[in-house]
Amino acid sequence: MGTLSSCRSSICRFFFSNDARISPEAVKRLIALEKEAGNIKEDVDVSQVADLSLVEEALRQSSAR
DSSP: OOOGGGOOSHHHHHHBOTTSOBOHHHHHHHHHHHHHTTSOOSOOOHHHHOOTHHHHHHHHHHHTO
């Protein structure tokens, strides 16, 4: 299994930015695909499955140095 830094496939570029941020739009699309496939029944918000603030805080702290 590869790491984020070694991920070069189009799926990785779709889900992650160069600085490791997760694309909320990509997560929404993945949720929609899972719902269409019948794997989930109810609506799911991105905030229920991904805490985007963790990477934002890490980036903020690293740029303050």
